[in-house]
Amino acid sequence: MTEERRINSYPSVFALGHSAIADILDGDVLVEEKVDGSQFSFANFDGELVVRSKRKQMHPDAPESMFEAAVKTATDLFPLLREGVVYRAEYLSKPKHNTLAYDRVPVANLVLFDINPALEEYLSPEEKRAEAESLGLEVVPTFYEGCVESLEHLKVLLETQSFLGGTTVEGVVIKRYDRFTRDKKAMVGKFVSERFKEKHATDWKKSNPTRTDVIQRLIAELRTPARWEKAVQHLAEAGTLEGSPRDIGQLIKEIPEDVLKEEREYITEALFKYAWPQIRRGLTAGMPEWYKERLASQAFAVLD
Numbered sequence: 001m002t003e004e005r006r007i008n009s010y011p012s013v014f015a016l017g018h019s020a021i022a023d024i025l026d027g028d029v030l031v032e033e034k035v036d037g038s039q040f041s042f043a044n045f046d047g048e049l050v051v052r053s054k055r056k057q058m059h060p061d062a063p064e065s066m067f068e069a070a071v072k073t074a075t076d077l078f079p080l081l082r083e084g085v086v087y088r089a090e091y092l093s094k095p096k097h098n099t100l101a102y103d104r105v106p107v108a109n110l111v112l113f114d115i116n117p118a119l120e121e122y123l124s125p126e127e128k129r130a131e132a133e134s135l136g137l138e139v140v141p142t143f144y145e146g147c148v149e150s151l152e153h154l155k156v157l158l159e160t161q162s163f164l165g166g167t168t169v170e171g172v173v174i175k176r177y178d179r180f181t182r183d184k185k186a187m188v189g190k191f192v193s194e195r196f197k198e199k200h201a202t203d204w205k206k207s208n209p210t211r212t213d214v215i216q217r218l219i220a221e222l223r224t225p226a227r228w229e230k231a232v233q234h235l236a237e238a239g240t241l242e243g244s245p246r247d248i249g250q251l252i253k254e255i256p257e258d259v260l261k262e263e264r265e266y267i268t269e270a271l272f273k274y275a276w277p278q279i280r281r282g283l284t285a286g287m288p289e290w291y292k293e294r295l296a297s298q299a300f301a302v303l304d
Contacts, residue, residue: 005045005046007041007043007051010039010114011188012183012185013173014188014190018265020187021188023179024189025147027178028147029148029176030125030142030176030177031143031145031173032142032143032172032173032175033141033160033172034172035164037097038054038066038090038092038233039088039089039091039237040067040091041053042074042089043084043085045083046083051063051074064238064239069091070089073109076108080134081135084117085116085117088112088115089110089111090106090110091110092105092109095164095166102164102166104165104166106137106164107137108136110137111138111139112139112140114175115127122177125142140173148174158172171190171191171193171196173188176188217270218270222259222267227258230258232247
C-alpha cells in the first residue's frame with residue numbers, strides 16, 4: 001500500500017492534567033461521550049477503501065478478526081464515502097465489547113467521533129452529525145461546547161446515561177481543535193469515572209520517604225486493573241491475543257510500554273522531587289572544609 005493511501009494515527013488521548021495538554025482548558029472546548037469501544041478509521045483514498053485500527057493499518061480483505069464487522073460496514077458504505085476524507089469511529093462488536101455492558105451496539109457497529117477532511121482538520125459537531133446522517137451512522141453525543149469553568153462541571157457529566165443504554169458513561173473526551181501538541185496533532189484529553197482510572201490515589205505526605213517508599217508508591221498508583229484491561233484491549237485490537245495463558249508474556253511487555261508512554265513525565269517528576277533534596281545536599285558535602293583550607297592557603301600565600 002503506497003504512502004499516499006495511509007491513514008494517519010489519531011491524536012493521543014491524554015488524561016486531563018497531563019503536561020502534553022496542560023492548557024487544553026484555557027479556551028473553548030468540545031466535550032463528548034467517551035465510548036468504551038475500539039478505535040477504527042476508514043477512508044476512500046483514490047477509489048480504494050483504506051482502514052486502520054488505533055495501532056496499525058489493516059488490509060480490508062484480511063483485517064484482524066475482531067474488526068471484521070467494522071470492515072464490512074466500511075465496505076458497505078464505501079460508495080457514500082467522500083474521497084480523501086478520513087472517518088474516525090468507535091467500533092463495538094457486541095454490547096460488552098470491553099468493560100462496560102451497554103444495552104446495544106451502535107448502528108452498524110460503528111459510532112463516528114471525528115471526521116478529517118484533511119490532515120488535522122476536523123468537522124464541527126453540526127457538520128459531523130450531517131455527515132453521519134448521510135451515511136446512516138450514529139455520532140457520539142456532544143455534551144458541551146464552550147469554556148469549562150470547573151472540574152465539577154465535568155464530574156456532573158460522568159453521571160450521564162450512555163446513549164447506548166445500560167450504564168452511565170465511561171467518561172468524557174475533551175477536544176481542542178485549535179491547539180496542538182508537540183507532535184502537531186490536536187489536543188485531546190479524557191476525564192473518566194473513578195472505576196476506569198488508570199492511577200490509584202496514594203498518600204505522598206510522609207515527610208521523609210525512603211527510595212523504596214517512593215518506588216513502591218509509584219507502583220501502587222500505576223498498577224491497576226484498568227491499565228491491565230487496557231493492555232488486553234490493545235493486544236486484542238492487534239490480533240495477537242489468544243485468550244490463553246500464553247498471552248501473559250505479551251501483557252507483561254505491553255503494560256510497562258503503556259505506562260512509559262503515558263506516565264513518563266509523572267514518574268520523572270516524582271523521582272526528581274524525592275532525589276533532588278538529597279542531591280542538592282550532597283553537592284556541597286565537604287565544601288566548607290575545602291573552602292577553609294583554601295582560605296588558609298591564601299593566607300600563607302600572602303606571607304610568601
